[in-house]
Amino acid sequence: MADEEEGTCLPACWACAPVLVAVDGTKALLNRLCDGLEPWKILVYSSGTTLVVLYLKDFLFQEDETLTSRVKRQFFSLVKRIPAVKRQIEADMEKTTSTIEAAMIKNVKGEYVCKLPAKGLSENVLLEELAKYKSMTNDDWRKGLVSGTVYNGDDKLTELMAK
Numbered sequence: 268m269a270d271e272e273e274g275t276c277l278p279a280c281w282a283c284a285p286v287l288v289a290v291d292g293t294k295a296l297l298n299r300l301c302d303g304l305e306p307w308k309i310l311v312y313s314s315g316t317t318l319v320v321l322y323l324k325d326f327l328f329q330e331d332e333t334l335t336s337r338v339k340r341q342f343f344s345l346v347k348r349i350p351a352v353k354r355q356i357e358a359d360m361e362k363t364t365s366t367i368e369a370a371m372i373k374n375v376k377g378e379y380v381c382k383l384p385a386k387g388l389s390e391n392v393l394l395e396e397l398a399k400y401k402s403m404t405n406d407d408w409r410k411g412l413v414s415g416t417v418y419n420g421d422d423k424l425t426e427l428m429a430k
Contacts, residue, residue: 326341379400379403380396390427393427394427
């Protein structure tokens with residue numbers, strides 16, 4: 268009891284003694300580091316440290332990809348935010364977009380219908396329109412040059428597409 272009154276605590280077993288010494292040492296270190304700090308600063312430092320540790324834990328121990336690939340992805344993500352690099356990427360993207368648009372426009376001969384007619388087309392008229400569209404470009408869907416198409420699966424539509 269005399270030891271408890273003086274502020275020291277004797278371990279229940281001698282195996283716990285090194286742990287308690289380490290805890291007391293850590294407590295003393297933290298008290299020295301926080302000496303003279305205002306409570307709000309201690310709170311901000313504690314919260315910030317906790318957030319950083321949690322971020323690092325999540326970053327280091329993700330299982331969906333390797334640490335190396337995560338580091339590379341993060342590095343290039345940060346590099347892309349540098350103003351000079353960002354301008355270069357935007358310029359290259361604009362150049363590539365212009366090149367693709369010019370190539371697509373060059374391949375198309377004639378005009379496309381951009382809105383649906385008020386009344387549906389007959390099968391013969393629709394087939395004529397499709398033949399006209401097919402002659403406008405030399406893209407072959409079998410080579411994977413047509414993207415984003417959706418097929419209904421309706422029997423009439425399938426029969427029409429087969430023609």
